[in-house]
Amino acid sequence: MTLASGATEALFVAIQAIVRAGDEVILLDPAYDSYEPAIKLAGGHCKRIALLPPHYKPDWQQIADAVSSKTRLIMVNSPHNPTATVFADSDWRALEALAEKHNLYVISDEVYEHIVFERERLGANAYPALAERSFVISSFGKTFHATGWKLGYCIAPADLSAEFRKVHQFVTFTSFTLAQYAVADMLNHHSDEVHALGNFYREKRDCFINAMQASRFHMLDSGGTYFALADYSAISDADDLSFCKTLTREHGVAAIPLSVFYETPPDSRIVRFCFAKREQTLLDAASKLSIL
Ligand SMILES: Cc1ncc(COP(=O)(O)O)c(C=O)c1O
Helix, strand or coil: CEEECHHHHHHHHHHHHHCCCCCEEEEEECCCCCHHHHHHHCCCEEEEEECCCCCCCCCHHHHHHHCCCCEEEEEEECCCCCCCCCCCHHHHHHHHHHHHHHCCEEEEECCCCCCECCCCCCCHHHCHHHHCCEEEEEEHHHHCCCHHHCCEEEECCHHHHHHHHHHHCCCCCCCCHHHHHHHHHHHHHCCHHHHHHHHHHHHHHHHHHHHHHHCCCEECCCCECCEEEEECCCCCCCCHHHHHHHHHHHHCCCCEEHHHHCCCCCCCCEEEEECCCCHHHHHHHHHHHCCC
């Protein structure tokens, strides 16, 4: 394991360690925004495959069809920001088979690994053949409610970790010492907190989604992370960016448009809400949104 200054640094470093000029990298849209700039900086090209509402389930045949002789890496993220979906065992197995067949590296962004509700908690390291070719990246920021402290890590086999460290050495070299002591203290003395995280956020999810039943938003399933998607097509025909600006400026509730996570957004009216808030804040937000 290598400690990094947030998952953001770990993602950047893993990409620089693996991607060379002309390589292709498969991304599943909607994709977290830091992936593509890091790939381009390394000289790589992104092949972006759209996951579609309402289930955002990967079509592994479509993904396999996108692999070419230039494909070097596939990036996945489960639990997923922004769709709040969680890979099933069958998804991990399909990824493992694909990566083995085409000799691909995998970056598995698992920053929300402990925030899983109904499904079993699974990740790339639960599958030995997948673990052999994966950089598994996670974030103490998400796990210990300390995003701004920027402490994350990368778990990878020894040969991949050696390559990772060659880049990390010249990016940050080390991470903020006091934050490392604080996280070590949490891990040594409060590790139960990690196991309580799923329930902690499940209660917030249920509170928000129940309160939103009074609105004209159609709430999609949220299986993990602290996000929930909402379809606003019964309320407005506006595009999602304009709709989010109106929500924020005129109704005092911020949301994120889904289209910004896509290369080619599907024709849908869906926004992302974050429920990592106090219960009263969630209830206030739902009541403001229910007048729309
Ligand atoms: C999917 C995903 N990956 C990575 C990150 C970055 O994590 P960190 O704050 O540890 O850099 C985030 C933060 O929002 C995220 O949602």
